[in-house]
Amino acid sequence: MPSIPTPLLAYLRLRARVVSRQLRELGWWRLVLLGALLLAFAGGALRQAAQHPRGQWAVPLVLLGLVWSAHRRRPDLVFLRAAGPDFRLGLAAEYALLALPVAGALLALGAGVGAGLLTLILPSLAALAGPARERTPRLRRPRSLFRSEAFEWVSGMRGVGGGLWWLALLAGALWQHATPLGPVLALAGWLLVVLSCYGTPEPATMLLLAARRPESFLRRRLVLALGYAALTAAPFGWLLATSPAGPGAAGGAAGLLLVLTGLLILIKYAFYPNGFLIRFSQGIVIGFVLSQPGNPVYPPLLAALLGGLLWQSRRRLGQFRYDEGGRE
Template sequence: MRNYLLLRARLLVRLLRELGWWRLLLLGGLLGLATARALVVAAGSAKAAWLVPVVVAGLLWSLHRQRPDFLFLQLTAPGFRPWLAAEYALLSLPAAGVLVGCGRPGAALLTLVLAAGVALAPPATARAGRRHRQSMFRSVAFEWVGASRRRGAGLLWLGLLGAAAATRHTATGPALAVVGWLLVLLEVYGPVEPWAWLLPALTSPGRWLRGRVGWGLLYFGLTVAPLAAVLAQGPAGAGGTAALLLWCAVVLTMVVLAKYAFYPHATLARLTQAGAVVVGFSILGSNPAFGALLAACFLGLGLKSHRRLAYYQHA
């Protein structure tokens, strides 16, 4: 286990070096402050503190399902699950430490337990066979086509719609359903497609990125419309619903851009997407500085993703 953890640490250091020291210092520091603030705010509430273990486990689960070394570990070390459990528990230690510091030992313990339990989840595998049922989404939006063919995607959407309808007399329930559907898109836009799929991007990286963002916003708008309708009929009203949808559009755009900002490094892409979501949530507070942070991250991801795809254009 010790050698495995050292190898993973070296891999993380190499990825951070590829990120660049100045970008790591600037964006890493800002994202670190935003994450720390979100943890402190959540840990300060008796109820919100129990959301931290779920969020941490969800992020680790998303990374775990897309690991490319599952087959290698199964062949070389069949008993690798405890190694993964130790790795994920170590990654969740900062969040657990914040919870302990704020007097939430129960939530901290649950964070470590759920993080270690993620190691038991199976990897994401493609279905056997070449024939698939026809998707309602256009093939150019391949992320949505793949998501529509996964088991449970429709049931999850129906569950969120049912929860929103059941709590329509409040603004919190439907709003959480909308945000929950947005977080589901982290899994939709998580996997990195093969480089051969980027051939259309070689002619015009900007057009490719606009297309990816445009199709994402279109299908998100169509799928979230029933949830937004329930929210608009409640205390939030049309104004509050429009503001929430605008915020969701900004966060979704950053998630899509983050996918290509460090292509083809899936780990950096996932970490950047998680950071974009954290920055998006940070502006919900009262500090106006986080609005400037959101704008800086939005512009930075746009420039970085365009430059990254332009590299393949001239390669």
């Protein structure tokens, strides 16, 4: 039996220590809460996919897309490239180990062996990708429709092409206006676009320049985010209200959109400045809510999340103040 190369073992041990440190930083109660959400979300999605003859083949493709996107955002890619010529082998092994529980669950739920093996192997191909290109700053940019203080909306929408996505989703909602599913899917798609804007933490200097109390800083961030979310989602809400679903469904969908947008803000500052924990937590919460609409556990769960994240975000932001109320 061939032995595992020593550099590969050293890399995997290093990654295990980094992940364990990040989990300890997450805290046991947040780990339990997010772990329960992850199991509920992933378990339900895998159960439905495994029982569908074509859906099971979508699992390896979706997993590859997720791993590919996370791989290109890794801040240590430049270091790993300089550390040794075989760094891609370690990355491929790491991604295969991450995919192993998903492949095992898919097989246990009744999927075919081919789909399970593809789920195990395909994410390793993400190791071939390079880091995301850094955008070259331009001296002149077109004037944004959003206030510069709402920098997530200004830079984020430019980065993901938010205006084009908004027009495309609106066109799709208009096309499927006769059924409630079109506007609902458009709202969900727009929420994912907004999610991409709030997944990257800003530099700490931007927090220091604000020089506000955590309560006022959070209040301002929430007012801007919820205001722009309401304005941009208003056409989708109107289409849903005039569809067979009616105004009641439109009000419920709009309210859920605003609650989830607020959760994105609170999660961002509750785990600031750890980008991995921010994106991981945001993805679990949004994925769980969108995958199981109408779940009766939503009201108490959202209330617990809002309370815990509000407390943690205020506590975290209190460490980034240079005024007389801040910490040394």
